[in-house]
Amino acid sequence: MRTDLLLAGGAAIGLLAVVLVPDFYDQIGNLLNIRKRYVTLSLLAIVALLACVFYLMALVRANRARINDLTRSLSLEQANAIQADGSGQTIGVVIPAYNEEATIEEVVNSLPETIRGYLVMPIVVSDGSADATASRARSDGVTVVEHHLNQGQGGALQTGFEIAMREEVSIVVTMDGDGQHPSDRLERMVAPIIDDEADYVMGSRHKGTDYSGNSAVRRAGIRVFTRLINVLTKSEITDCTNGFRAIRGTELSKLTLTEERFSAPELIIEARKNGLRLQEVPITIEERQAGQTKKPQLGYAIGLTRTILTTWIR
Structure with a gap:
């Protein structure tokens, strides 16, 4: 509210100055080496407009963040009543799903009950699904x-x-709800963590097999973003956008996660910044079993670039 008042007051003072003391803008023009008053006024108006636009964008982003936090809080309240008993060693398999009614049941049912003595606990997050x-x-x-x-x-x-984290799971695995991540690769994903060889394990379609049908442009884009992350974090990964990963449960709280859409690069960079031991394992990416990809084309590239740079800078 105070910022709104200051902006409105500044605009009002600027308009009054145009009427009452127009020579003031001539002085500003002289400082900027601008001789014509209307050019000076136009420049200052554009700067003021841009400031208002950026301020409004910040407000929208802050409001969206508050709404998202509220949405997740309500969802977590649902989980309180259906928690697992938390006993023994567990592998929590987090499956984000958006309108995946055609595949989610098969994905969940394909998960093994245990892996090397660890109880497998599926956690499905239906993300605003309309089905x-x-x-x-x-x-x-x-x-x-x-x-x-x-x-x-x-x-x-x-x-x-x-x-x-509430369940204090030993290992967290993330996989998609569209059936592209075969559950028979789960043991391969968690083995380096169980054997204390890594804290963060990423699946790599480039070391394994990719049947997803991605276009040549998309594959080239993934390689470019992977190289950028490798340069910024001094890593040697090969597949930065793969959603099939495993993380040691005790390391999750160290990661600062704010990205709503393009989470894969943020997770990798945060893991590197916090000293987690990274390892890649070859996996198979299957063709989507039903439905269409939810990822935008141009927006996806822009979003990845923004996420990589902001996560690295902060």
């Missing part, structure tokens, strides 16, 4: 929570991670 994703995911032993508003994959993962 039967949540109801089809529900079965014995499956934690399902719903976002009433779509938060993006990053927001859904944050909810799943919060549940996993």
Whole structure:
């Protein structure tokens, strides 16, 4: 409110100055080496307009963040009533899903009950789905929570991670709800953490096999962003956008996660900044079993660039 008042007051003073003391703008023009008053006024008006636009953008972003936090809080309240018992060693498999009613049931049912003595605990986050994703995911032993508003994959993962930390799971695995990540690769993903060889394990389609049908442009883009992350973090990864990953449960709280949409680069950079031991394992990416990808084309590249740079800078 105070900022709004200051902006309005500044605009009013500027307009009064045009009427009462127009020579004031001639002095500003002289400082800027601008001889014509209307050019000076136009320049100052544009600067003021840009300031207002940036301020409004900041307000929108802050309001969106508050709404997203509220949405996730409501979802976490749902999870309180359906928590696992928390006993023994567990692997929490976080599955963000947005309108995946055609595949989510099969994905959940394909998960093994245990892996090398660790109990597997599925955590499905239905991210504002308008279909039967949540109801089809529900079965014995499956934690399902719903976002009433779509938060993006990053927001859904944050909810799943919060549940996993509450349950004090030993390892957190993330995988997609569209069936592209075969569950028979789960043991390969968690083995380096169980064997204390790594804290963060990423699946790599470039070291394994990719049947996803990505275009040549998209594959080239992934390589470019992967190289950028490698340069910024002094890493040697090969696949920066893969959503099939495993993280040691005790390391989750160290990661600062704010990205709602483009979470993969943020997770990698945060892991590197916090000294987690990274390792890649070859995996197979299957063709999407049903539906269409939710990722935008141009917006995806812009979003990844923004996420990489902001996460590295902060």
